[in-house]
Amino acid sequence: MVQQCVQKHKHVIFIILLLFTTLLHQTQAHQFSKKLSQKGFGLEKEKLSHLHFYLQEIVTGDHPTAVRVAEAAVTNTSKTAFGATVILDDPLTVGPEITSKIVGRAQGIYAFADLSESALLMVLNYVFIEGKYNGSTLSILGRNAPLTSVREMPIVGGSGLFRFARGYALAKTHFFNVSNGDTVVEYNVYVLHY
Numbered sequence: 001m002v003q004q005c006v007q008k009h010k011h012v013i014f015i016i017l018l019l020f021t022t023l024l025h026q027t028q029a030h031q032f033s034k035k036l037s038q039k040g041f042g043l044e045k046e047k048l049s050h051l052h053f054y055l056q057e058i059v060t061g062d063h064p065t066a067v068r069v070a071e072a073a074v075t076n077t078s079k080t081a082f083g084a085t086v087i088l089d090d091p092l093t094v095g096p097e098i099t100s101k102i103v104g105r106a107q108g109i110y111a112f113a114d115l116s117e118s119a120l121l122m123v124l125n126y127v128f129i130e131g132k133y134n135g136s137t138l139s140i141l142g143r144n145a146p147l148t149s150v151r152e153m154p155i156v157g158g159s160g161l162f163r164f165a166r167g168y169a170l171a172k173t174h175f176f177n178v179s180n181g182d183t184v185v186e187y188n189v190y191v192l193h194y
């Protein structure tokens, strides 16, 4: 009896099944979000790393690593160079000498963003090339008052080995050449990542 019924309506059953699986497939293909297990994603244990390097900034000569790209009408008369905007691609070295081994670069923008004291808005990436860090980046977004002995800037994220990174960078001027403006800044970076 049942068999006869199935036999009779097999085309209808087939079409219903087809529609159902197509619908199911479509809802899956268009699923916007789903929960994942952190463990299954390889995010088991958060690590704390300390990075130490020197940033070499050359502002004069034929091969500057930092160039002023914009300024405001008031920048020249402002005691804090308010409005001046600089793009940089500074080498990061293991030691303080310019000839020291390069472990990465600091690439981004800083802008003089304080009307009453000398302070910069920093928006940049550290792009590493050393060993296992090669290709990984850390993103910095913070305030840098260069006349303060130690400046703290937040690490707001990262890529590669530094996915899900958070932490902070401490910057300390190691050397400032008053005659040409070239600067060496020592960095201690503390970063949590997986």
Ligand SMILES: *[C@@H]1O[C@H](CO)[C@@H](O)[C@H](O)[C@H]1NC(C)=O
Pocket: 071, 072, 073, 074, 076
């Ligand atoms: C600021 O001064 C520099 C050098 O003196 C000059 O080249 C530049 O045009 C000035 N900028 C403005 C916006 O006045």
Ligand SMILES: *[C@@H]1O[C@H](CO)[C@@H](O)[C@H](O)[C@H]1NC(C)=O
Pocket: 129, 130, 131, 134, 135
């Ligand atoms: C870093 O990775 C790039 C691209 O994979 C490679 O060409 C380069 O040689 C690597 N550098 C170092 C220092 O390992």
Ligand SMILES: *[C@@H]1O[C@H](CO)[C@@H](O)[C@H](O)[C@H]1NC(C)=O
Pocket: 177, 178, 179, 180
């Ligand atoms: C500082 O800059 C001047 C002018 O470019 C240069 O002659 C001098 O060698 C620099 N000093 C150091 C220690 O790099």
